[in-house]
Amino acid sequence: MSQINGFVGRRNFLKLAGVGGVGVGIGAVGGVLGTEESAVAQQPTIPEEKPQPVNPQAALNRLIEGNKRFVDGKRLNPNQSRLRLQETAVAQYPFAAILGCADSRVPAEIVFDQGLGDLFVVRVAGNVASQTAIGSLEFATAVLGAQLIIVVGHARCGAVVAAVKGDPLPGRIGVFVEEIKPAVERVRNKTGSLEENSIIANVQYQAEKLGESSTILRGLVKEGKLKIAGGRYDLASGKVTLLT
Numbered sequence: 680m681s682q683i684n685g686f687v688g689r690r691n692f693l694k695l696a697g698v699g700g701v702g703v704g705i706g707a708v709g710g711v712l713g714t715e716e717s718a719v720a721q722q723p724t725i726p727e728e729k730p731q732p733v734n735p736q737a738a739l740n741r742l743i744e745g746n747k748r749f750v751d752g753k754r755l756n757p758n759q760s761r762l763r764l765q766e767t768a769v770a771q772y773p774f775a776a777i778l779g780c781a782d783s784r785v786p787a788e789i790v791f792d793q794g795l796g797d798l799f800v801v802r803v804a805g806n807v808a809s810q811t812a813i814g815s816l817e818f819a820t821a822v823l824g825a826q827l828i829i830v831v832g833h834a835r836c837g838a839v840v841a842a843v844k845g846d847p848l849p850g851r852i853g854v855f856v857e858e859i860k861p862a863v864e865r866v867r868n869k870t871g872s873l874e875e876n877s878i879i880a881n882v883q884y885q886a887e888k889l890g891e892s893s894t895i896l897r898g899l900v901k902e903g904k905l906k907i908a909g910g911r912y913d914l915a916s917g918k919v920t921l922l923t
Contacts, residue, residue: 733774735906738827739921742775745792746919758794767796775799775827776819778885780806785833785912790919799825805838805881806830807858808888817895826905828889828896831919832882833912839863839878859884882909882922 733741748754776799777787787793787800799819801812808830819825832839841848842859859877862884866876886909890897899905909922 730772732772732824732826732904735826735904738775738825739829739906739908742791742793742827742829742919743921746790746917748792749790750917754792756794757792758797763795771796771799771823773797773799773819773823773825775829776816776825777801777829777831778803778806778808778812778816778889779831780804780833780836780838782833782836784914785831787831790912790917799823803855805836805842805855805859806832806885807838807855808885808892809855809858810892813889813893813896816889817893820899820905821895826899827908828886828905829908829910830882830886830889831910831912832878832885834875834878834914836878836881839881840874842881843874843877879911879922882911885909 774797777791779785779787779800779802781802781804787798787802791798799815801815801819803809803812816828820828838856839859839862841852841856842863845860847853848856859881862881863873863877865884866880867873869876886907889907890900896905896907900907910919911922912919
């Protein structure tokens with residue numbers, strides 16, 4: 680069965696949903712053609728087989744290319760059609776997972792120029808690898824087949840700034856800030872801006888934590904089925920710089 684970008688093509692999609700199957704009366708065909716596709720959208724059918732995942736490097740390249748389009752003002756806005764909406768109602772096969780900050784200025788699908796069903800995005804202040812975030816990423820990789828996780832931090836991150844200052848915080852804000860402090864301590868004596876160094880160190884620390892805290896993710900990495908990367912997003916330019 681042919682597939683397009685990891686999803687079944689339109690013709691095969693309609694076949695999967697049973698449109699045009701035996702039992703449709705000849706006299707009714709003309710009157711229902713306009714309603715069959717809407718019925719498909721309302722009653723999605725799970726495909727018989729999952730497509731092969733995009734390999735880690737190819738997934739990373741796709742993100743890099745998408746971000747370049749975003750920076751250059753040449754976004755393609757891919758996979759955002761009504762048909763894509765119907766295809767993703769059937770099932771999802773994201774080619775990459777993102778652990779990003781909840782900051783409103785860093786929407787992953789936009790800055791990487793991707794569409795519906797392309798990215799499995801987990802967002803939490805400070806792009807912290809919390810237990811909930813790790814569980815979500817285990818699902819994205821082990822179940823949905825994503826072979827890339829990229830941790831995306833960004834300039835002037837309020838959560839990192841709070842961790843650098845170390846002041847008492849109200850409510851539960853301090854919970855995720857505490858998860859960033861070990862990264863701050865790594866670079867406290869490093870030359871340069873403590874805030875900027877901490878932003879980079881936090882991305883690296885959270886990326887390491889994913890592999891260290893999850894036997895599932897660690898196993899996938901060892902098998903060559905998963906790559907965990909890091910990146911820093913610049914709020915002014917829109918560029919994502921990969922971190923080693």
